[in-house]
Structure formats: C-alpha cells, structure tokens
Amino acid sequence: MSEERRRYFRITETVGLSYTVLDEFGPADVAGDAPASDILAHLTEQDKKIEMALLEVEKESPKVAELVSLFNQKLERIVNLLTMEGRLLDQIAMRIREVNISACGIAFTNEEHISEGRPLRLELTLYPEEKKIVSDGRVVSCDPAPDGRHFYMRVDFYAMSKTAQEELIQHIVKTQSSQLQQRQKNK
Amino acid sequence: MDLATIVGLIGACALIVIAMLMSGELGMFVNGPSLVIVFGGTIFACMAKFSLGTYLSAMKIAGKSFTNKLPDPNALIEEVVALADEARKGGLLSLEGKEVSSDFLQRGIQLLVDGHDPDVVKALLSKDKNQAVERHNVGATIFASMADMAPAMGMIGTLIGLVAMLANMDDPKAIGPAMAVALLTTLYGAVIANALCGPIADKLKQRAIDEAMIKSLVIDALIAIQNGQNPRVIDSLLRNYLPEGKREVADAD
Numbered sequence: 184m185s186e187e188r189r190r191y192f193r194i195t196e197t198v199g200l201s202y203t204v205l206d207e208f209g210p211a212d213v214a215g216d217a218p219a220s221d222i223l224a225h226l227t228e229q230d231k232k233i234e235m236a237l238l239e240v241e242k243e244s245p246k247v248a249e250l251v252s253l254f255n256q257k258l259e260r261i262v263n264l265l266t267m268e269g270r271l272l273d274q275i276a277m278r279i280r281e282v283n284i285s286a287c288g289i290a291f292t293n294e295e296h297i298s299e300g301r302p303l304r305l306e307l308t309l310y311p312e313e314k315k316i317v318s319d320g321r322v323v324s325c326d327p328a329p330d331g332r333h334f335y336m337r338v339d340f341y342a343m344s345k346t347a348q349e350e351l352i353q354h355i356v357k358t359q360s361s362q363l364q365q366r367q368k369n370k
Numbered sequence: 371m372d373l374a375t376i377v378g379l380i381g382a383c384a385l386i387v388i389a390m391l392m393s394g395e396l397g398m399f400v401n402g403p404s405l406v407i408v409f410g411g412t413i414f415a416c417m418a419k420f421s422l423g424t425y426l427s428a429m430k431i432a433g434k435s436f437t438n439k440l441p442d443p444n445a446l447i448e449e450v451v452a453l454a455d456e457a458r459k460g461g462l463l464s465l466e467g468k469e470v471s472s473d474f475l476q477r478g479i480q481l482l483v484d485g486h487d488p489d490v491v492k493a494l495l496s497k498d499k500n501q502a503v504e505r506h507n508v509g510a511t512i513f514a515s516m517a518d519m520a521p522a523m524g525m526i527g528t529l530i531g532l533v534a535m536l537a538n539m540d541d542p543k544a545i546g547p548a549m550a551v552a553l554l555t556t557l558y559g560a561v562i563a564n565a566l567c568g569p570i571a572d573k574l575k576q577r578a579i580d581e582a583m584i585k586s587l588v589i590d591a592l593i594a595i596q597n598g599q600n601p602r603v604i605d606s607l608l609r610n611y612l613p614e615g616k617r618e619v620a621d622a623d
Contacts, residue, residue, distance in 0.1 A: 192461035286458075349600060352458050356598025359461055363485025 191352075193285040194359050199308030200280055200291065204301060205319070226262060230255070286352045289320070290337040297322050303338060309354045316351055318343040372439050375573055382565040401554045404527055408558040411523035412567075416516050424508055431509035432570050440580050441471050443587065444616070447608045450475070450591035454601040462596070474498065474585055478592040488596050492589060499585035506578035513571035517563040524559020528552050587611045 233255055241248035282291040289305065297303070299322050307316040320338040328335045343351075390399045417425050449471055456464055466483045470476050474495070481491045531552025535545060587608055594604045 190459050192459065192464070194461075353598035353600075356458055356462065356596070359463075360482070360485065360488075360596050363462065363483070364487055365485070367485040 191286040192355075192359075193283050193288075193290075194355055194362065195281060195283045196358050196362075197279055197281050198284065198310065199306075200278060200282060200289075201306045202320075203304045204297060205304055206302075230259075284351075284355065286340075286348055286355060288323070288337065288339045290335065292328050292333045293325070293336045294333060296334050297325050297336060299324055305338065305340070307351075309351070312354070314350055314354065316343075316347045318347055372435060372437070372573075375435060375570075378569060379566065382569070383561075386561060386565060398550070399554065399557070401551050404531075404551065404554040404558055407527040407530065408520060408523045408555050408562060411526065412516055412520045412559075412562060415519050415523065416512065419515055420512060425512060427505070428509040428512040431505055431574065432513065435506075435509075435570070435573055435577050440577070440584055443584065443612055446471065446475075446584065446587065447591075447605060450588065450595070450608065451601045451605045453479070454591070454595045454599065454604050457595050458598055458601070465595075472588070475588050475592075478588060482592060482596050488593055491596065492593060495585070495589045495592070499582060499589065502585065503578045503582045506574050506581065510571045510574035510578065513567045513574060517567035517571055520562035520567060521556070521559040524556040524562075527555025527559070531555065583611055 233251070237248050237251060237255075240251065280291055282289050284290075289307075301322045303320045303322065305318050305320045307318075308314070309316065318340045319342050320340050323337040323339050325334050325336045327333075340348075387396070390396055420428075453465060453468070453470075456468070462482050465479050468479065470479065477498070478491065478495055481494060486494075529552075531548065531554075535548035535552060538544065538548070591604060591608055594607065599607075
C-alpha cells in the first residue's frame with residue numbers, strides 16, 4: 184500500500200469520519216496495560232474454573248452454589264457493560280472533518296494521539312452522495328499539529344475491498360472535477 | 371492520407387484512359403470546347419445553387435477527405451482508456467499537456483482540466499461534432515449536385531454539337547468527326563458524374579457518419595473520465611461503438 188500511496192493523487196475535502204482503534208497484538212503502549220482481548224480471554228478461563236468449582240460445591244451445598252452462580256452472573260453483566268462502554272469510548276463519533284484523502288490513505292487532524300502502526304477501523308461518509316465506506320487502516324504517523332493541541336494523523340488503508348476502493352477512486356476524481364469547476368466559477 | 375479515395379479515383383480514371391488508348395489515339399478523346407462546356411458548365415451551374423462560401427468550403431472539405439485519415443477506433447479506445455487510468459491515478463490535472471492523437475480529444479481534455487461542468491463539456495463537444503457532420507453533409511450535397519449536373523451538361527454539349535453538325539450537312543465526310551466530337555461531351559459528363567463527383571459525394575457522406583461515431587466515442591470517453599469511471603468499464607462501453615467483428619479483446623490489466 185505504501186508503494187500505492189505514491190500512485191494515487193490526493194485531494195483535500197470534507198468527509199464524515201469515525202474510527203475505532205482495533206486490538207493490537209503487539210506490545211502494549213503503556214506498561215502494565217493488558218490488551219482488551221487478553222482480559223476477555225482471562226475472564227473466559229476464570230468462568231470455566233468457576234463452573235467446575237460450582238459443580239463440586241453444588242453436591243455439598245446447593246444454596247451456596249446458587250448464591251455463587253448469581254454473583255457470577257452479576258459480575259458477567261458488569262463485565263459486559265464495561266466492555267461495551269470501552270468500545271463506545273474507542274469509537275470516536277462520526278464527525279464531519281476536513282481530510283486529505285487518496286485511494287490508499289487518509290490524513291486528518293485528530294484530538295487524540297494514536298501511536299504509529301496501530302490498526303484502526305475507519306468509517307467514511309462521502310458527500311454529497313452520502314456513500315459509506317468502511318476500511319481498516321494502519322497509522323503511518325501521528326505528529327503534533329501546529330496548534331500544539333491536536334495531532335496530524337496519517338493512515339494507510341489496508342484490506343479495503345475492491346468495490347470500496349473503486350467507489351472511493353470515482354468519488355475522488357468527481358470531487359476534484361467539482362473543485363476545478365468551483366475554481367473556474369471563482370475566477 | 372485516405373488511400374481508398376486516392377487509389378479509387380486514380381484507378382477509375384486510369385482504366386478509362388487505358389480503354390481510350392486501346393480504342394485508338396488518345397488525342398481523339400480530347401476536345402477543348404467540349405471540356406469547357408462540361409467542366410465549366412458543371413462548376414458554374416452548381417455554384418448558382420449554393421452560396422459562394424459554402425461552395426468553396428465544400429472544395430476544401432473534399433480536399434481534407436483525401437488527406438486526413440480518421441483515427442482507428444481501436445487505437446483511439448486504447449488511448450482514452452490509458453488516459454482514464456492516468457486521471458484516476460494522477461488526477462484530472464495530470465492530463466494537461468498530454469500528447470494526444472486528435473485536436474478534438476485535446477480540446478475535450480482541456481475542458482476537463484479547466485473544470486467545466488460535464489453537461490457543458492458534452493454540449494460544447496456535441497456542437498463541434500454536429501458542425502463537422504453538417505460540413506461534410508453540405509460537401510456531399512454539393513458533389514452529389516455536381517454528379518447530377520455533369521451528365522446534363524454533357525447532353526447540352528452533345529446537342530450543341532449536333533446542331534452545329536446538322537447546320538453543316540454540305541460535306542458528308544465531316545459528319546462522322548463532328549458526331550464524335552458532339553458525343554465527347556456526353557462522355558465527359560458521364561466520367562465526371564460517375565468517376566469523380568459521385569464517389570466524392572458518397573465518401574463525404576460516409577465520412578460524416580464515421581466522424582460522428584469517432585467524436586461520439588470521444589465525448590463518451592471524456593465524460594466517463596470526468597466521472598472517474600473504471601478504465602475497463604470505459605473500454606467495454608466504447609467497444610459498443612464498433613461492429614462486432616472489429617471489437618478487439620481488451621488487455622486485462
């Protein structure tokens with residue numbers, strides 16, 4: 184894709200953009216932070232152990248087993264709630280923003296810093312046709328913006344479907360044509 | 371250079387000359403007054419039917435039909451497909467200054483680069499196409515008119531010759547040569563109509579059809595390029611312009 188980056192031209196335009204930071208299977212960014220997928224695997228492992236223990240306790244004390252089972256269900260609900268909340272926090276709400284976009288990558292100003300190499304799931308809404316394009320991407324760079332408060336993030340698309348890329352290319356060429364028309368009118 | 375026109379016209383005239391040579395001396399087929407009556411009469415009588423500007427431009431158009439060969443549609447499709455690919459990768463502005471095979475295509479690309487609305491691009495280029503077709507059709511009409519007129523002028527020449535011959539019946543020996551000269555104008559009229567003006571008129575009609583097809587193909591290609599259409603789709607779209615036997619299989623890239 185990086186070779187392709189040089190093969191496709193870029194335009195600056197306004198699109199709807201939201202992204203989700205995907206799980207990364209490399210080393211954690213912050214020491215001591217376990218990736219979410221590891222925590223969920225750990226909880227599943229604990230559930231299996233609890234179920235085994237409950238089977239043994241149930242024979243001796245059914246009441247205690249029922250109580251422990253209820254506690255476990257309660258904890259499971261809390262974990263599910265926390266997981267959902269985490270996902271909502273990860274998913275930056277769809278916002279209209281100015282981006283620099285090509286058929287193989289996108290660059291935009293962002294409030295949060297996302298380290299280089301992190302995978303993202305990007306959801307783009309292309310205007311005026313309101314076409315939705317979903318693609319995974321990888322952060323190529325995330326540098327402090329000139330204002331000092333934001334970050335300028337460059338993302339390479341990867342695993343984008345042929346159909347989505349075709350739609351994106353057509354949209355970019357049409358948008359460039361519209362921008363040229365606008366420039367003509369402003370002369 | 372359109373070889374078919376040149377070879378066809380020269381070939382037809384050459385065969386007539388060969389036939390004359392085989393019949394005897396070439397000089398007996400040449401007569402100044404007869405040539406003046408048929409050629410001059412045809413040119414001037416036809417001029418009376420049209421405006422001078424239209425008439426002279428028809429001659430220019432006929433000249434162009436000998437010298438300018440229309441581009442090969444297959445080569446043209448390959449060229450515009452390559453341009454479409456270029457536009458998708460490098461943007462519409464990357465087409466600026468590109469060497470292309472025809473002025474019409476060059477003009478269309480410039481309209482795209484200048485940022486004209488697709489409807490405007492289509493309207494301007496369609497107008498250009500329609501005017502070219504109209505010019506060829508007017509040219510064809512003028513040459514068809516000459517093809518109609520030449521035999522009539524030949525007949526007039528023959529009648530003049532016959533009147534002159536009948537007015538001088540004193541010398542029976544002179545009847546044969548006078549009759550031959552009288553019939554020369556009919557021959558000239560038939561040659562002008564069938565070996566010169568008729569084929570040129572039909573060629574201009576065919577050229578109008580071919581040019582309309584080529585220009586429509588270019589217009590469709592340019593609009594598709596402006597819409598960022600996939601080169602393969604453009605290729606398939608444009609090959610519909612070609613007769614089935616002439617549709618070369620596009621290279622899958």
